[in-house]
Amino acid sequence: MTELPLIGEAIAVAAEPRLAGARIGVVTFPGTLDDRDAARAVRLAGGTAVPLWHADTTLGDVDAVVIPGGFSYGDYLRAGAIARFAPLMSKIIDAANSDAKLPVLGICNGFQILTESHLLPGSMIKNDHLKFMCRDQVLRVENSNTAWTLDYESGQEITVPLKNQDGQYIADEKVLDALEAEGRVVFRYVGFNPNGSRRDIAGISNAAGNVVGLMPHPEHAVEVGFGPESLDGIGGSDTDGLGFFTSVLNKIVGGNK
Amino acid sequence: MPRIVVDVMPKPEILDPQGKAIVGALPRLGFTSFSSVRQGKRFELTVDGEVTDAILAQAREAAETLLSNPVIEDVVNVEVVEA
Secondary structure (H helix, E strand, O other): OOOOOOOOOOOOOOOOHHHOOEEEEEEOOOOOHHHHHHHHHHHHOOEEEEEEEOOOOOHHHHHHHHHOOOOOOHOOOOOOOHHHHHHHHHHHHHHHOOOOOOOEEEHHHHHHHHHOOOOOOOOOOOOOOOOOOOEEEEEEEEEOOOOOOOOOOOEEEEEEEEEEEEOOOOOOOHHHHHHHHHHEEEEEEEOOOOOOOHHHHHEEEEEOOEEEEOOOOOOHOOOOOOOHHHHHHHOOOOOOOHHHHHHHHHHHHHOOO | OOEEEEEEEEEOOOOOHHHHHHHHHHOOOOOOOOOOOOOEEEEEOOOOOOOOOOHHHHHHHHHHHHHOOOOOOEEEEEEEEEE
C-alpha cells in the first residue's frame, strides 16, 4: 500500500492538499478482497491510507476506518461472523462507540461484519434469488448528514457497482420502522432491488451517524475510465463513489464542503 | 469421547431462501409429499473428558454468541451425545 500504480493515471478529482493529513485505516482480514481498492479510493480522494491487520491489537493513530469487502474467513459459519471477533474489531467497536465517535465505513462483507458486531442493527441473508449478482446499481442517498455522506445531497442518485451473494438486508418491522423514523436508512436501491432487501435498503447508519454500512461498492467508482459509466452508460458518473471518502476526509480536517 | 450437539435454525418468521430452493427441487426427483423445507445447521463440539455443567454452559454461551446470530437464527437444541 504505497504509491498509486500507473494504471488509471486519470485522477478523478484534483485532490485538496489539506486532506493529506487525514489518516484512514483500511482493515485486511484473511479473505478480504477489496482492501487495495479501498486504500486507492482514500488516496484518490486526497487522504492517507493506513493498512491495518485483523490481528493488530491497536488502531494506531487513524482518524477513521474502512472495513472493505471480500469473503473474510470464506464466509464460513455466517458472512462476517468470525471476523467480528478479530482482536482489531474490539478496538474498532470501542472507538466507534466512544465519545470520539470514530467514523467507520463497512462495505459489503464489511457491512456484514458491522451487523455481526452489533454496531449496526439487522443482518444479511442470501439474496432472495439465490444467485451471486454483479451489476451497476443506482442508489439514492437518503441521508447526507452521516460522516460518510456529507459531500452528497439528500435525494441524490448515484451509480456504483454491486456484487454479492448474501446481500438481502433484513430486520424485524420494529427495527425497520425505527431506522426510517430516525433517518438511519442512508441508501436505498433505485429502480431494481437486486437481493430482496427489506424496504429497498442498501445501507444504514448507527444513531450517531459515524458508523455506516452498505452492500454496494463505492470504492470501485472513484476513477474516470474505471467506473460504471464506461461499462453500459446506465447513468451517473465513473466517480460517484468518491464522495464517501471526500466526506470523511473533509470532516476530519474540519469544515465540511 | 462425548460430543455436544448444537442445532441452529433460521427464525420461523424469516424466509429461508435455501429451503425454498430445496423444496423446489424435491418434486423434480419424485418427492412430492413435502410442502416446505427449512435448512438449519448442526454443530458437534467434541469434549476431551467428561461434560460437566460448566462445559455445557460454555457450549450454550458459544451457541448464542458465535454459532448463531440471534437476529436471524434460533438455537433450537443443545444436547450431549456419548460417542
